[in-house]
Amino acid sequence: MTTSVFDKYMDAPSIFKRDRDVLRPSYIPDKLLHRDEQINQIASILATALKGERPSNILIFGKTGTGKTATAKYLGKEITKVLKAGSAFQEVVYVYINCEVVDTQYGVLQNIGNRFIDNFNERIPPTGWSTERVYNILWKKMDTSPKVVIVVLDEVDKFVYKSGDDMLYHLTKINDDFENAKISLIGISNDMKFTELLDPRVRSRLSDEKIVFPPYDAGQLKDILKQRAELAFDNGILADEVISLCAAVEAHEQGDARRALDLLRVAAEIAERNRDQEVTEQHVYKAKNKIELDCVIEAVRTLPVQSKLILLGILMNEEAGQIKLTTGDVYSTYRILCRKTGLSMVSQRRVTDLISELDMMGIVSARVKSFGRGGRTKEIMASVPLMETKRVILKDSMLEPLNEFKINKQMTLL
DNA sequence: TGTCCACTGGAAGGGAGGGCTT
DNA sequence: AAGCCCTCCCTTCCAGTGGACA
Known part of the structure; x- marks a missing residue:
């Protein structure tokens, strides 16, 4: 019999009763609750x-x-x-x-x-x-x-x-x-x-x-999760508290049923991958972290290369101890990185827009602030984990020349 | 109280790239 | 092939501005 790298995953018992898609937001149940x-x-x-x-x-x-x-x-x-x-x-x-x-x-x-x-x-x-x-x-x-x-x-x-x-x-x-x-x-x-x-x-x-x-409250989320869980899992797979926990976590944030369902699905997938027999609260906590990180990574990975360069500049400054930056700072770091990679450079006006986009996506936080005679500009800082995000950006083949590159404080003052 | 900095963000428009029509 | 149209990405230009400082 031939063996392959997939074997140990293929014969793992599935935790899901049938299609896990019933836990996806695109699934429309026969009856919509609440x-x-x-x-x-x-x-x-x-x-x-x-x-x-x-x-x-x-x-x-x-x-x-x-x-x-x-x-x-x-x-x-x-x-x-x-x-x-x-x-x-x-x-x-x-x-x-x-x-x-x-x-x-x-x-x-x-x-x-x-x-x-x-x-x-x-x-x-x-x-x-x-x-x-x-x-x-x-x-x-x-x-x-x-x-x-x-x-x-x-x-x-x-x-x-x-x-x-x-x-x-x-x-x-x-x-x-x-x-x-x-x-x-x-x-x-x-x-x-x-x-x-x-x-x-x-x-x-x-x-x-x-x-x-209106947003769902915890009780309503619980009903929705229960409805789907019955379709997705056999009895006994979910520990009692799991559904309540998923509901409570998301009700606390925004009452978002989509995210509550995602949380349950990912928790179950983590359990499945660990070959655990039961989905427990621990899996839910792990799932929460995983979803948050995955969102960021996916958003960053699919950014256009100019935005990646800008974000990388912000992260490199953070690494060098410069947490808060102005548009001017970001632009000068960006120019250094452009020269280093040989990529074409866009205007500062364009960079302002790209920064605003990153802000809207929640990847950086930028707010307009006046420094009196120091001028009026945006104060920008990253709101994503430094090392993970940097790693994802540097996977872009166009940014290869930056792999070992670091900036120091003098460079930002250019 | 006025000045002035370092931008902000709107407006207009260019040009490349997709595609259709004649 | 020439002439359209639309979208996307970008540039140039510029009036406007919050607030520290003189």
């Missing part, structure tokens, strides 16, 4: 679609992991069920778009449009057409027969921040031009404030109905 009120509210609005009328537009607010996306997808499934059963009076098309993935006007219109184009050759290409043309095709294809189109724009705030509200304006106005079809929008956002950016006309049209998803 969201009855919101589901009923939205369902009562959308029900008009099944009667052939245009439902009001809806804005859904709530922090991450409060079940907004799950609810939207769940309702999509339910509508499909009704349509299949043939009890609807009208054709209803439910389009779900995640604006974090599709974040341009063109992209959103293309995505919606292609739902109504069966012939592959007629499809709207990912780029190349004018937006106006895409809009016209979309309009024509949608309006061929009477139907109600419900477009869900998940993370719509991301879209508005990036691309403005033109597209929302057109989509909310398109009904005026339709003869047969009707469109209604569901915007999902975790940021209440983004509506301030909208043109007043768009704002009032978009937010006919507002629905807020």
Whole structure:
């Protein structure tokens, strides 16, 4: 018999009863717990679609992991069920778009449009057409027969921040031009404030109905975890306190069900890898640390090389004992590193933006501070673990020349 | 009280790179 | 091939600014 490096993992008994995907946030259970009120509210609005009328537009607010996306997808499934059963009076098309993935006007219109184009050759290409043309095709294809189109724009705030509200304006106005079809929008956002950016006309049209998803409390999280755990594990695999602990940890932070589920899944995976028979509190604590570090590492690993260089500069300064830096400091270190690696150098203005991006990602903390005559600038410091992060950055092949490189205080003063 | 530093962050625009149309 | 369009990444320009210091 041949042996391989995988053998010892392959024959390890699995802790999971079946698919571990039931613990992933993308899994939509048959019954969503503790969201009855919101589901009923939205369902009562959308029900008009099944009667052939245009439902009001809806804005859904709530922090991450409060079940907004799950609810939207769940309702999509339910509508499909009704349509299949043939009890609807009208054709209803439910389009779900995640604006974090599709974040341009063109992209959103293309995505919606292609739902109504069966012939592959007629499809709207990912780029190349004018937006106006895409809009016209979309309009024509949608309006061929009477139907109600419900477009869900998940993370719509991301879209508005990036691309403005033109597209929302057109989509909310398109009904005026339709003869047969009707469109209604569901915007999902975790940021209440983004509506301030909208043109007043768009704002009032978009937010006919507002629905807020509150964070889950510990008890609710516990129910949700229990529901999934029953699907994922056999009895006796989870120590009694494990679910309560996962629920308590996340309820304490933000009431985020997504993270609570991740925590449970990773804890179980750690137990499995250790060939333990039971998932215990210790596994949960380990999982918590692992998830936090993994998030940082993944975020840093996928950074563009210019941002890596900037972050590396900040970390190297920290290593040399310079914890707090100004934009000027960061830029001069950045220039040293550019010269060392031979990479092209971007302007200070651009670096300011990249620093702000790193700040938004939580990788560094940067706040504007005035030093009086010393000028007004950002005060920047890293908020990720020094050595681990540095190691990840230096794995980038373009930054190889920096492997043994260190900076000292004089260099930052250049 | 006014000055002045070292930026901040908005605006406008360029150009490369993707792709389509004619 | 030439002429479009859109997005992304970047530059240049510049008015604006919080607060220590004279």
